[in-house]
Amino acid sequence: MFYLTTAIDYTNGSPHIGHAYEKVLADVIVRYRRLRGDEAFFLTGVDQHGQKVQQTAEQEGVNPATFVKRTTKKFLNLWEQLGVEYDGWAETIDPRHKACVQSILSTLKQQGQLYKHAHSGHYSVRQEQFLSDRDRDESGNFGPEWGEVVEIEEDNWYFKLSEHTAWLKSYLDATPDAVTPAFRKAELLNALERNSGTDLCISRPKERLRWGIEIPFDTDFVTYVWFDALINYISFAGYHAAPDAGLPDFTRLWGGDERPVHIIGKDILVPAHGIYWLCMLHAMGFPDAQMPRLLVHGWWNIRGEKMSKSIGNIVDPNQLADRFGVEALRYYLVRDIVTGKDSDFDVERLIMLYNTELANELGNLCNRALNMSQRFTEGMLQRGGSFTEDDLALQSSLIQSTTAYRTAMDEFDVSKALEALSRHIVHCNRYTDRMQPWDLNKDPEKKDRLATVLYHLAESVAHAAVLLSPILPDAAAKLAGQLNLPNLTNIRLPDLRWGLIPEGHTIGKPKPVFPKIIVEEPSP
Ligand code: MSP
Numbered sequence: 184m185f186y187l188t189t190a191i192d193y194t195n196g197s198p199h200i201g202h203a204y205e206k207v208l209a210d211v212i213v214r215y216r217r218l219r220g221d222e223a224f225f226l227t228g229v230d231q232h233g234q235k236v237q238q239t240a241e242q243e244g245v246n247p248a249t250f251v252k253r254t255t256k257k258f259l260n261l262w263e264q265l266g267v268e269y270d271g272w273a274e275t276i277d278p279r280h281k282a283c284v285q286s287i288l289s290t291l292k293q294q295g296q297l298y299k300h301a302h303s304g305h306y307s308v309r310q311e312q313f314l315s316d317r318d319r320d321e322s323g324n325f326g327p328e329w330g331e332v333v334e335i336e337e338d339n340w341y342f343k344l345s346e347h348t349a350w351l352k353s354y355l356d357a358t359p360d361a362v363t364p365a366f367r368k369a370e371l372l373n374a375l376e377r378n379s380g381t382d383l384c385i386s387r388p389k390e391r392l393r394w395g396i397e398i399p400f401d402t403d404f405v406t407y408v409w410f411d412a413l414i415n416y417i418s419f420a421g422y423h424a425a426p427d428a429g430l431p432d433f434t435r436l437w438g439g440d441e442r443p444v445h446i447i448g449k450d451i452l453v454p455a456h457g458i459y460w461l462c463m464l465h466a467m468g469f470p471d472a473q474m475p476r477l478l479v480h481g482w483w484n485i486r487g488e489k490m491s492k493s494i495g496n497i498v499d500p501n502q503l504a505d506r507f508g509v510e511a512l513r514y515y516l517v518r519d520i521v522t523g524k525d526s527d528f529d530v531e532r533l534i535m536l537y538n539t540e541l542a543n544e545l546g547n548l549c550n551r552a553l554n555m556s557q558r559f560t561e562g563m564l565q566r567g568g569s570f571t572e573d574d575l576a577l578q579s580s581l582i583q584s585t586t587a588y589r590t591a592m593d594e595f596d597v598s599k600a601l602e603a604l605s606r607h608i609v610h611c612n613r614y615t616d617r618m619q620p621w622d623l624n625k626d627p628e629k630k631d632r633l634a635t636v637l638y639h640l641a642e643s644v645a646h647a648a649v650l651l652s653p654i655l656p657d658a659a660a661k662l663a664g665q666l667n668l669p670n671l672t673n674i675r676l677p678d679l680r681w682g683l684i685p686e687g688h689t690i691g692k693p694k695p696v697f698p699k700i701i702v703e704e705p706s707p
Pocket residue numbers: 189190191192193200201202204205230412413414415446447448449450451481482483484490
């Protein structure tokens with residue numbers, strides 16, 4: 184079973200384009216794995232506890248429970264709008280999650296992994312963590328990234344993180360695919376080198392934070408939001424769940440023949456996922472073979488700058504989907520970024536990429552293949568017998584593109600996969616220009632040749648629909664409908680070969696699937 188999760192989004196605000204990217208990427212990868220024929224389970228959700236939520240709720244004058252219900256709805260609506268289809272939904276206020284977090288805390292305490300300790304020091308309100316001298320900048324100050332820093336002294340519960348860091352280093356050294364891309368693993372190892380001696384404070388006194396999961400053996404405290412949130416990956420996968428909890432059977436998702444994959448942004452690799460989470464799992468007794476793989480994506484920026492409320496440059500995915508359509512947005516989000524690297528979000532490029540690759544190239548191919556078949560052969564397609572060099576070159580272009588697509592998708596590089604598909608579409612349009620089916624149609628002697636050419640084009644559309652289906656499921660279904668091949672969307676990659684369209688098959692009514700985005704010129 185392929186078990187894929189994403190980060191769970193903070194519910195202290197509204198979803199932006201960065202959140203949308205991560206979920207669409209995960210959705211595309213899961214759909215692709217199903218296309219490969221694999222069984223897959225996709226979990227995503229929201230992170231509802233913590234100081235940020237408590238503070239924002241206070242500012243808005245509502246209680247945190249009401250507040251998170253409201254913001255959670257925004258995420259749920261967006262995923263529905265964007266066609267993000269998950270199998271499990273994680274909300275950290277769910278009592279089933281709370282029970283799991285508390286049972287893990289109690290077990291770790293019994294095993295001597297937790298201890299209580301008084302600590303005085305500097306605390307970052309924004310990052311919800313104590314700071315050490317290592318967090319100071321060159322001039323000895325805590326930089327603006329920490330927000331407000333206050334001095335406090337308090338008792339807290341600690342997790343013996345330092346007992347697991349030697350193991351973590353050896354695990355990372357021995358496991359090439361523990362973190363993707365590789366340069367992020369190097370970053371993690373560096374951080375580990377600097378941080379291996381400290382334990383992790385996992386509680387917050389209730390005077391300071393009420394909005395969290397109570398520490399079961401010391402009720403003056405709640406659980407630190409990261410310790411709570413990270414556990415979602417196993418709690419909603421059925422770890423320690425009652426059989427009637429309505430959660431999956433944990434052993435099916437975790438610990439089978441494939442390790443789980445967590446998709447996260449670059450900002451939450453160190454220390455949260457790369458150090459805390461892997462050490463927490465190790466402390467809970469998870470063996471190396473069951474450690475999740477971390478797939479770390481980059482960020483969407485705006486003209487090189489981070490998106491932020493204070494700069495006021497947040498891009499709203501709802502507005503973009505309304506304006507350009509869901510499929511145009513999904514396409515752009517995975518096309519104009521290399522998984523692992525950052526990219527600049529640019530509406531002009533969204534329009535350009537959609538118009539060039541979908542409306543012009545693929546749209547043109549569909550239009551030619553389907554319309555000409557309709558007009559010249561009454562929609563009937565025949566495979567033909569003798570292939571010319573051009574036909575064989577087209578068939579081989581399709582094989583090459585499909586192979587490159589698969590390799591790229593297996594490496595989570597959706598942009599490269601789409602590029603490979605585009606190469607074949609461009610090849611098909613050039614083939615059409617050379618074959619000139621409109622001329623072949625004028626000569627009754629060339630009917631067979633015409634049929635062969637049209638078949639090559641329609642067959643390419645069918646393959647394109649299959650390969651595009653993880654990224655653009657609606658467009659793929661529409662193309663399958665127009666080809667009159669309703670079962671096309673059930674095809675699995677191992678069965679994808681030349682001849683999807685049966686001999687003598689009649690296609691349906693063609694209709695443009697990728698209407699060009701027309702941008703109104705501002706009036707002078
Ligand atoms: N709640 C934590 C994650 C807990 S996981 C156990 C959190 N939430 S977040 O809402 O701030 O971020 C959620 C995800 O969105 C993270 O993976 C983060 O990297 C990603 N992104 C936030 N801004 C982003 C961009 N501008 N671009 C791409 N992804 C970005 O962190």
